[in-house]
Amino acid sequence: MRALLVIDVQKDFCPGGALPVPEGDAVVPVINRIMPRYDIVVFTQDWHPADHLSFASQHEGKAPFETVTLAYGEQVLWPDHCVQGSEGAEFHPDLDVRPAQAIIRKGFRREVDSYSAFFENDHATPTGLEGYLRSRGVDEVHLAGLATDFCVGFSALDAVRCGFVATVIEDACRAIDLEGSLQAMREKWQKAGVRTITSAEI
Numbered sequence: 196m197r198a199l200l201v202i203d204v205q206k207d208f209c210p211g212g213a214l215p216v217p218e219g220d221a222v223v224p225v226i227n228r229i230m231p232r233y234d235i236v237v238f239t240q241d242w243h244p245a246d247h248l249s250f251a252s253q254h255e256g257k258a259p260f261e262t263v264t265l266a267y268g269e270q271v272l273w274p275d276h277c278v279q280g281s282e283g284a285e286f287h288p289d290l291d292v293r294p295a296q297a298i299i300r301k302g303f304r305r306e307v308d309s310y311s312a313f314f315e316n317d318h319a320t321p322t323g324l325e326g327y328l329r330s331r332g333v334d335e336v337h338l339a340g341l342a343t344d345f346c347v348g349f350s351a352l353d354a355v356r357c358g359f360v361a362t363v364i365e366d367a368c369r370a371i372d373l374e375g376s377l378q379a380m381r382e383k384w385q386k387a388g389v390r391t392i393t394s395a396e397i
């Protein structure tokens with residue numbers, strides 16, 4: 196069984212949102228087109244409490260895109276985004292939500308961010324996605340969504356770590372690209388054995 200993981204295609208990550216990924220909305224038609232090709236489609240949704248510690252607003256004297264050290268290590272600080280129940284946390288209005296068989300929410304604990312769809316940023320607390328996919332007989336995952344160099348990227352690395360064959364569909368993703376983070380992620384993928392394709396190759 197092959198699953199498509201659609202990562203964080205939410206208003207706040209699209210142009211006009213709180214943490215816009217350049218051309219973030221360009222992934223929507225690509226994802227809508229490819230979803231019917233998969234046995235299983237899972238969406239993720241970044242889902243933070245209003246006082247989440249990944250928000251610069253929670254750290255005196257800190258600005259977005261600076262870093263702090265939290266209990267589990269270094270954490271980039273972001274503008275407030277994807278607050279639980281807010282409009283910005285909604286999926287992009289043009290994303291076809293009908294094929295989603297499960298929706299995994301992440302980043303809902305104040306103290307821990309969660310880029311990966313599989314584990315929170317402490318690299319230990321599971322989201323439950325691994326068990327969901329395994330119990331549904333999945334052996335291979337493809338990844339699409341936002342952002343290539345954060346939530347998509349770390350999800351792909353953790354997918355391999357969980358024993359799935361993992362492939363990122365590059366034209367179905369867009370990057371934030373903070374200080375070389377996209378190139379750094381590509382190198383991590385290569386070392387870990389994450390594959391990359393374009394949607395034309397599916």
Ligand code: VGL
Pocket residue numbers: 202203208241273310341342343344345346347
């Ligand atoms: C993301 C930064 C903060 C992402 C989520 O979806 O890539 N990036 N929260």
Ligand code: ZN
Pocket residue numbers: 241243249276277302
């Ligand atoms: Zn977030």
